[in-house]
Amino acid sequence: MDWFEEWFDSPLYEKLYANRDEEEAAQLIELLEETLSLQQCSKILDLGCGRGRHSINLSKKGYQVTGIDLSKQAIATAREKARAEGIDNIRFKVRDMRDPLPETFDAVVNLFTTFGYFKSDTENASVFDSVRQMLVPGGIFVLDYLNATRVRTAIRSSEEGSFHGIHYTIRRYIKDNAVFKEIEFSGDRIDGSKNYAERVKLYTRSWFEREMGKRNLTIDHTYGDYQGSDFDPESSDRLLIISHLKEGSVK
Incomplete structure (x- = not known):
């Protein structure tokens, strides 16, 4: 998937x-x-x-x-x-x-x-x-x-925050001519943690x-x-x- x-x-x-x-x-x-x-x-x-x-x-x-x-x-x-x-x-x-x-x-x-x-x-x-x-x-x-040019020079590598009792952390990096965003959710309303990722090619x-x-x-x-x-x-x-x-x- x-x-x-x-x-x-x-x-x-x-x-x-x-x-x-x-x-x-x-x-x-x-x-x-x-x-x-x-x-x-x-x-x-x-x-x-x-x-x-x-x-x-x-x-x-x-x-x-x-x-x-x-x-x-x-x-x-x-x-x-x-x-x-x-x-x-x-x-x-x-x-x-x-x-x-x-x-x-x-x-x-x-x-x-x-x-x-x-x-x-x-x-x-x-x-x-x-x-x-x-x-x-x-x-x-x-x-x-x-x-894409500005993303390469001004990427924000990490951030975190919370909403409705759910905490999230985001990590960004560039690899293989694409920008990646890895997102982890945790908190009392989540069983353990949930991890997702985004990937966008840089053109x-x-x-x-x-x-x-x-x-x-x-x-x-x-x-x-x-x-x-x-x-x-x-x-x-x-x-x-x-x-x-x-x-x-x-x-």
Whole structure:
């Protein structure tokens, strides 16, 4: 079993990341709205949608949104959140991002570093094959990823904290061109301890440019944060890539 199949379905995942910033998610969607030439009725696929933060924000803007994620727990939570907010123009499906849906979209978004989870470069690059199949000619692909160069120079090696009587420690390190995060949970509410791990391959802009270019995905702009600053490999927090599928591309 891959690390993300076990970790993303764990109830401890939801507890650890319960306070992820909804305002930040809304800010990213506002930037994309300002940047992308999408009509309100545009069909958008949220590739690796997680618990649905970005999908729901896009749906509130009037877009026809489909969110897919491999985690059954994530999709169940996303559906619950949409129902709680009375949103019905949204679909969530359990699906591997390497397995394209049998339909096309005006835009595909892959947000909050939901990329680089697979062991090999070939597997990770195959996600672009899936994206290419699901985009209409001229369609937009947005990839929101970490800045690998900055991660290498500014990695925070350890941290710890607690919530609801559960203690956690996190250790981070870089190995085999990937950043690893090892998480251990302990406390009275846990039988012994629970250990999970995250691993994300570290890719630079040039890798994305090369691999996306092979699939006729052309990079139009790169931002370095959710405020729309230009990307600086030395200092930017994010690598936010805006691209499109060349018109006339053969699928």
